[in-house]
Amino acid sequence: MALRNYEEHEKNTTSSVVNQLVANQGVLFVKLHQYHWYVQGPHFFTLHEKFEELYNETSEQFDAFAERLLAKGDKPFSTLGEYLEHATISEKKYDEKVSAEEMVRHLIDDYQTIKNLALEGIELAGAENDAVTEDMLIAYKEGIDQTVWMLEAYLGNDVPKK
Ligand SMILES: [Fe+2]
Structure with missing residues (x-):
């Protein structure tokens, strides 16, 4: 069954949620590049490199989830317009300076939003007995927890206890 065009009012399914994840990963990939390029200050080298590591990781996850949809007979979003339309995180034109700390804070918020979707x-x-997608999502969520912990540690914060 092909994934119908996602409609906001429709009830979510595993595939529609994974497709929203793909949209978010598309936006996150671009945003991580923006931060990689524009970050400044005494932690430039650390963050410039960390953001590159994160966009490379995001690129792989983005590809893996889109291909999982295809393997299930669904259609992943594949245009920038679709990513922006369906993502639950947002991007912002770089027309005023964003501090390194703010960049990290924004990324923590984005990763939390994405984690909720996961x-x-x-x-x-x-519920749909789709163990393969469930496994992929669990591994993905574990990776986000790790990333959020590192980003919070960078800011000097503990991860809030759940
Ligand atoms: Fe680069």
Whole structure:
């Protein structure tokens, strides 16, 4: 069954949530490049490199989730317009200076938003008996927890206890 065009009012399925993840990853990939290019200050070298590591990781995940949709007979979003339309995170033109700390803070917020989507996908995949997608989402969520911990540590914060 091909994934119908995603409509906001439709009930979410594993595939529609994974497709929203793909849209978010598309936006995150571009945003991480923006921060990689524009970051300044005493932590330039650390963050410039870390953001590159994160966009490379995002690129792989983006590809893996889109291909998972194809393997299930669904259609991943594949244009920048679709990513922007369906993403639950947003981007911002770089027309005023963003401090390194603000960049890290924005990324933590974005990763939390994406993690909530992954959690929704895990639940749906469990209910739909889609163990492969469920596994992928669990591994993805674990990676986000790790990234958020590192970004919070960079800011000098503990991760809030859940
Ligand atoms: Fe670069």
